[in-house]
Amino acid sequence: MWRTDPDEQMLRDTINRIGRDFGPDYFLAKARAHEHTHELWQAAAEAGLVGVNLPEEHGGGGMGIAELAVVAEEFAATGSPLMMIVVSSAICGSVIARFGNPEQRKEWLPSMTAGDSIFAFAITEPDAGSNSHALTTRATRDGDGWVLRGQKYYITGVDVADHILVVARTGTDQKGHGELSLFVVDADAPGLRKDPIPVALTLPERQYTLYFDDVHLSEDRLIGRAGEGLRQVFAGLNPERILGAALANGVARYALDRAATYANQRQVWGVPIGSHQGLAHPLAEAFVQVELARQMTSVAAREYDQGRNAGMASNVAKLAAADAAMMAVDRSMQAHGGNGFAEEYGIAEFWSLARFLKTAPVSREMVLNFVAERGLGLPKSY
Ligand SMILES: Cc1cc2nc3c(=O)[nH]c(=O)nc-3n(C[C@H](O)[C@H](O)[C@H](O)COP(=O)(O)OP(=O)(O)OC[C@H]3O[C@@H](n4cnc5c(N)ncnc54)[C@H](O)[C@@H]3O)c2cc1C
Structure with a gap:
C-alpha cells in the first residue's frame, strides 16, 4: 500500500512469519487460560525481537522504540498482542538502558533480550x-540499602516476571509532591505478597495487587538517582504510550483484515456482503482512522528515538490508536453478524484489549487534560 522503508519491511516480514506460525488460535487459547505465551516469546527473543530497542552491547538490536513498536504492532496484527513487550522491553528496558549503571545494565539487559527474564512495572496505587x-x-x-513498604494494584504479568521495576516515594518536595525513585525488586522477594485481581479481559497476562511489607533492597537495586524517579519514569512512560498505540494499531489491523476476508466470502443475497456499502463504508472509515493512528504512532516513536520531547505525540498517538482500535473491532464484529461473537472467528475477544487501551496505560481523560493544557494553553482543571 504505502511504500515502507526496505529495512522496516524486512523486520515486518520476519515478525509476520513468526506470528503466523503461532496465529490467533494459539494466542486465544493462552489468553483464555491466562497462560504466558512462552513459546511465542522465546521465538521472538531468538529472532532478536524482544530486545530490538536495547543496546547491542547487551545483546539487543541497537535500534529504537520505532522498531519495537513495529514488533508490537506486527505481532498483534497476526492475532498475538504481546503486552509484556510493552511492560518489559519498552518501559523497563528503556529505563534500565538509560539510567542503570554499567553493572545494572550488565545484570538485567542480556537476560531480558535473550527472553530469559521478564520485568513487570509497578506505579499505580489504589x-x-x-x-x-x-x-x-x-x-x-536502612543502613546501606532501603526498605520498601506500600501497595500497588493492577500490575501486569507479575506471575511471569522475574523482577518488578517499582516506583516509590523517597521524599516529599515543597509542594507536597512525592520525590520518586525507581527500584528493581525480585518477584520472589521476602515480604512481597501478590494477590491476583480477576479481570474481564481475554489476555494471557494476569493482574496483581502487590503488598510490600518491609522488603529489603540493597543499594544496587536503586536505578539512577534517588528522588529523580519521575523524570526517569518518563523515559519509560512515553515508550509505554507509543507501544500501547502500536498494540492497538495491530489489533485494529487484525480485526479489519478478518472483516475483509469474511465480507468477501459471506453471501446472503447472492453477492458477497462486502458489496453492500452499508457494510463496506464503516470498515473503510475504520481503516482511515487506523492508518492515521499508525502515522501518529510512527511520528511519536521517531520523536522519542531522536531524543526530542515525545510527550504530546505519544499521548495523541495513544488516544487516536485506542479509539481507532475500538472502532475497528466493533465494526469487524458487525461485519461478522452473529459469528462476530463466536470464539471460532476470534474477533469479540479482542474487544476487551482494544477497550482496555482507552483506560490504560494512561486514561483518555488524562490525555485530553494534557492536550488541553499543553496543546491549547487552557487552564489546568485539577
Ligand atoms: C488490565 C490492566 C493492566 C494494568 N497494568 C498496569 C501495570 O502493569 N502497571 C501499573 O503501574 N499500572 C497498571 N494498570 C493501571 C492503569 O494504568 C490505571 O488503571 C490507569 O492509569 C487509570 O488509573 P486508575 O485506575 O487509578 O483510575 P483513576 O485515576 O481512579 O481514574 C478513574 C477515572 O477518572 C478519570 N480521571 C481521574 N482524574 C481525572 C482528571 N483530573 N480529569 C478528568 N478525569 C479524571 C480517569 O480518566 C478515569 O476515567 C493496569 C490497569 C489495568 C486495568
Whole structure:
C-alpha cells in the first residue's frame, strides 16, 4: 500500500512469519487460560525481537522504540498482542538502558533480550490512581540499602516476571509532591505478597495487587538517582504510550483484515456482503482512522528515538490508536453478524484489549487534560 522503508519491511516480514506460525488460535487459547505465551516469546527473543530497542552491547538490536513498536504492532496484527513487550522491553528496558549503571545494565539487559527474564512495572496505587504525585509506597534508608513498604494494584504479568521495576516515594518536595525513585525488586522477594485481581479481559497476562511489607533492597537495586524517579519514569512512560498505540494499531489491523476476508466470502443475497456499502463504508472509515493512528504512532516513536520531547505525540498517538482500535473491532464484529461473537472467528475477544487501551496505560481523560493544557494553553482543571 504505502511504500515502507526496505529495512522496516524486512523486520515486518520476519515478525509476520513468526506470528503466523503461532496465529490467533494459539494466542486465544493462552489468553483464555491466562497462560504466558512462552513459546511465542522465546521465538521472538531468538529472532532478536524482544530486545530490538536495547543496546547491542547487551545483546539487543541497537535500534529504537520505532522498531519495537513495529514488533508490537506486527505481532498483534497476526492475532498475538504481546503486552509484556510493552511492560518489559519498552518501559523497563528503556529505563534500565538509560539510567542503570554499567553493572545494572550488565545484570538485567542480556537476560531480558535473550527472553530469559521478564520485568513487570509497578506505579499505580489504589489511593493515588492517575495522580502519580500522591504515591504513598515508600522506600526509606536502612543502613546501606532501603526498605520498601506500600501497595500497588493492577500490575501486569507479575506471575511471569522475574523482577518488578517499582516506583516509590523517597521524599516529599515543597509542594507536597512525592520525590520518586525507581527500584528493581525480585518477584520472589521476602515480604512481597501478590494477590491476583480477576479481570474481564481475554489476555494471557494476569493482574496483581502487590503488598510490600518491609522488603529489603540493597543499594544496587536503586536505578539512577534517588528522588529523580519521575523524570526517569518518563523515559519509560512515553515508550509505554507509543507501544500501547502500536498494540492497538495491530489489533485494529487484525480485526479489519478478518472483516475483509469474511465480507468477501459471506453471501446472503447472492453477492458477497462486502458489496453492500452499508457494510463496506464503516470498515473503510475504520481503516482511515487506523492508518492515521499508525502515522501518529510512527511520528511519536521517531520523536522519542531522536531524543526530542515525545510527550504530546505519544499521548495523541495513544488516544487516536485506542479509539481507532475500538472502532475497528466493533465494526469487524458487525461485519461478522452473529459469528462476530463466536470464539471460532476470534474477533469479540479482542474487544476487551482494544477497550482496555482507552483506560490504560494512561486514561483518555488524562490525555485530553494534557492536550488541553499543553496543546491549547487552557487552564489546568485539577
Ligand atoms: C488490565 C490492566 C493492566 C494494568 N497494568 C498496569 C501495570 O502493569 N502497571 C501499573 O503501574 N499500572 C497498571 N494498570 C493501571 C492503569 O494504568 C490505571 O488503571 C490507569 O492509569 C487509570 O488509573 P486508575 O485506575 O487509578 O483510575 P483513576 O485515576 O481512579 O481514574 C478513574 C477515572 O477518572 C478519570 N480521571 C481521574 N482524574 C481525572 C482528571 N483530573 N480529569 C478528568 N478525569 C479524571 C480517569 O480518566 C478515569 O476515567 C493496569 C490497569 C489495568 C486495568
